[in-house]
Amino acid sequence: MQNSATAQAKTGHRTFVYLAAIFAALGGLLFGYDTGVISGAELFFRNDFTLTTFALEVIVSGVLAGAAFGALIGGRLADLFGRRKLLIATAIIFAAGAILCALAPSAVILAVGRIIVGLGIGLSSSGVPVYISEVAPADARGWQVSLFQLAITVGILLAYLVDYAFAGIQGWRWMFGLAVIPAAIFGTGMFFLPESPRWLLRRGDRAAARAMLARIRDTGDVETELREIEQSVTKAPESGRFSDLLGRSLRPALVVGIGLAIFQQITGINTVIYYAPLIIQSAGISSASGAILATAGIGAVNVLMTIFSMWLIDRQGRRPLLLVGIGGMAVTLCLLGFVFHASHQSAGMAWLAVISMMAYVGSFAISLGPIFWLLISEIYPLKIRNSAEGVAATFNWGANLLVTLTFLTLVETLGPSRTFWLYGLCAIAAGLFSYYFVPETKGRTLEEIEESLHIKKAV
Secondary structure, three states, X not given: OHXXXXXXXXXXXXXXXXXXXXXXXXXXXXXXXXXXXXXXXXXXXXHHOOOOHHHHHHHHHHHHHHHHHHHHHHHHHHHHHOHHHHHHHHHHHHHHHHHHHHHOOOHXXXXXXXXXXXXXXXXXXXXXXXXXXXXXXXXXXXXHHHHHHHHHHHHHHHHHHHHHHHHOOOOHHHHHHOOHHHHHHHXXXXXXXXXXXXXXXXXXXXXXHHHHHHHHOOOOOOHHHHHHHHHHHHHOOOOOOHHXXXXXXXXXXXXXXXXXXXXXXXXXXXXXXXXXXXXXXXXXXXXXXXXXXXXXXXHHHHHXXXXXXXXXXXXXXXHHHHHHHHHHHHHHHHHHHHHHHOOOOOHHHHHHHHHHHHHHHHHHHOOHHHHHHHHHOOOXXXXXXXXXXXXXXXXXXXXXXXXXXXXXXXXXXXXXXXXXXXHHHHHHHHXXXXXXXXXXXXXXXXXXXXXXXXXXXXX
């Protein structure tokens, strides 16, 4: 009977952690939906508002300006007010931005709405991975933090399917407005979820932190983990400053976080997410519905390969997946460039482009997609974790903004083949960077990772 009761208690603890991770990851679903929905909506609102190429790039990239600012301030806000409260506020921002986009009477108001949505995305990108990493046990942290990336891919696929559903009536306002539904679920779920035990300890509430650990761990003795967290808090009783990231012990982690943030974007992933239907149309599939449907297939590959990555990430480790996936990205980007370099375009070439894009997205989904967000939630010490992740996320969104603002212009200037080859060269550089600088963190607690930084500093 005792063993049965213990097993039931462990199952209950794990179930609670799973629910916390799943509801928090809905922030990633909104992230994905609001970034992916633009790819179908842009085929229709650009005609309603009679947009130039540059104006379209501004509307598409407006979300990134908001995201960069949200990521920059998100870490500090999470340290001040708590992870949970910040994520509830994020859900409200998502809903407000979606409503404004759906009702936008002009291109300017649509751009403002996209900036507000971007603010929510930035707060989500800096807050959700840290929240999940701080409530997840060490042996499951990899796949649970990767739920954030999975939710992003599900959100992107959902956006593509919604785009396809409303393409027949050119209902771009519905495409934007339906984001209110997952925003409401996200906010409601976070209202009932616990605060991070690490944040509670930093606020001096040991009793609440211990009670929360007892709820989310499958052991009756949480004192060992509680003491480890207390030791890390004692070493850093005050919130870290941005200047702390330049300290000797943290510089390697800073380089890894910023480097992966930039490489995740300049290898071209969001050109596919934002402009996939336009790319497919230029490759030979002329109809809007057909291009969006092909794009949905790419989104499905993204989801499936992210699930595969989650299964492998705590088994094989971060580095092997990262290196293999980046290699696949480099090869498929070069192939995509050759498809557009061909002297003629046909249905066969169009589908070869789609297959190349699927392989490229699949390679991204097992490497730079989830592993960037996972590593930046692991490699920084507690006192600076949220702020450091905010810095990395800000560079990520800044690079995203640069790529998105320049993609259509690059295609018009260099041609699509040279543009994709340029991204391929960036992927090769990303592989070299990852080989020489990215550490392995599999199976280590956050406190063990932090302690290793202090050991390096002492040496």
